Amino acid sequence: MTDSASLETAIEVVNLSKQYRRGPLANDNVSLRVAPGELFSLLGPNGAGKTTLVRQVTGELMPSGGEVRVFGIDVIKRPREARQLLGIVPQEAGLFGRLTLQQHLTYFGRIRGLSGQVLRSRVQELIRELNLEEHRHKEAMDLSGGLKRKLLVGIAMLGQPRAVILDEPTTGLDPLSRREVWDLIRRCQHQGAAVLLTTHYMEEAEHLSERVGIMSQGRLVDMGTVEELHARIGNRYKLTYTLSGSGYPNERTTIYGRTTDELHVRIAELGLEEYDIAKTNLEDIYLELTRRPLTSEVGDDALVS
Numbered sequence: 001m002t003d004s005a006s007l008e009t010a011i012e013v014v015n016l017s018k019q020y021r022r023g024p025l026a027n028d029n030v031s032l033r034v035a036p037g038e039l040f041s042l043l044g045p046n047g048a049g050k051t052t053l054v055r056q057v058t059g060e061l062m063p064s065g066g067e068v069r070v071f072g073i074d075v076i077k078r079p080r081e082a083r084q085l086l087g088i089v090p091q092e093a094g095l096f097g098r099l100t101l102q103q104h105l106t107y108f109g110r111i112r113g114l115s116g117q118v119l120r121s122r123v124q125e126l127i128r129e130l131n132l133e134e135h136r137h138k139e140a141m142d143l144s145g146g147l148k149r150k151l152l153v154g155i156a157m158l159g160q161p162r163a164v165i166l167d168e169p170t171t172g173l174d175p176l177s178r179r180e181v182w183d184l185i186r187r188c189q190h191q192g193a194a195v196l197l198t199t200h201y202m203e204e205a206e207h208l209s210e211r212v213g214i215m216s217q218g219r220l221v222d223m224g225t226v227e228e229l230h231a232r233i234g235n236r237y238k239l240t241y242t243l244s245g246s247g248y249p250n251e252r253t254t255i256y257g258r259t260t261d262e263l264h265v266r267i268a269e270l271g272l273e274e275y276d277i278a279k280t281n282l283e284d285i286y287l288e289l290t291r292r293p294l295t296s297e298v299g300d301d302a303l304v305s
Helices: 050-057 079-083 101-111 116-129 145-157 175-190 202-208 226-232 260-270 282-290
Strands: 011-019 025-034 039-043 065-070 086-089 163-167 194-199 211-216 219-224 237-242 252-257 276-279
Touching: 011 050, 025 050, 025 065, 025 194, 025 219, 039 050, 039 175, 039 202, 050 065, 050 163, 050 194, 079 086, 086 145, 101 116, 101 145, 116 145, 116 175, 145 163, 145 175, 163 175, 175 194, 175 202, 194 202, 202 282, 211 226, 211 282, 219 226, 219 282, 226 282, 237 260, 252 260
Parallel strands: 039 194, 039 211, 086 163, 163 194
Antiparallel strands: 011 025, 011 065, 211 219, 237 252, 237 276
16 A cells, blocks of 8 residues: 555544344444555454445445545445445345356446456457366356356456445455455556455454454454554463363363463463474454454354344
8 A cells, every 4th residue: 555545545434333124233333444456354253234334335324323435435325426436345245147258247247337358358358367267158047056146256346446345255266266366456556546345354354454353243343454453452362271181171281471482381281292282373363352262253253144
């Protein structure tokens, strides 16, 4: 992200809340900013409030309070104008069952204002970058869930949007396909687009993000670079080991500590011979900041259809 880009805000969320009628407070006073050329990840399990938040950013869902702006455009008051600047991959989206993969890209490219050789070149470029050549003539009804996700990513990138909203874009993808999508997201970002991505994959957030926001129960608990988040928690390291034998459950155990010296004291006390010491990762940070396992939350995202 360049210094000049950082002076402009691409996506701005201010004190955003969403209270469902006869339902939960899905988002609770959330504020964040994403600059052009920045990739910001919202990390949290299903039900943490990520999908509700991005649906409000895209104008699909009306907030109960707060403001959302895309390059200064008020999303609540001018949703169509704001959406013209966005490429969007929703968590769930329907495709046209009888249209082929290539026909989908061509159709949505025309909606984005592309035509002629420019459109044909862009469609072929995305098919190649997402490794979809052998599937280009398959109808959407015959595509696997993973291929449908890749197609949705391609559709979002068609018009080279100024900002991209990606809600769990790699769910259901195999490791190779996930990397291909990561590469495309990175190229989009390096061309100056702001990227707001939701994920519950630790590796994805660490690999892609300049900054990470940690969500739990509708609240943005903390945000910063991975190193900044590490610096704000007490436990910087973890000791993992297995005690086996009579009276032990033979289960993997993890102990956290502020320093490696602290963990070596525990190793001596336990008489361990086999163990691993590592820096805490984003999942460990999430656990310390929220006191909740990253896979445990269910709630508002499941309620949103």
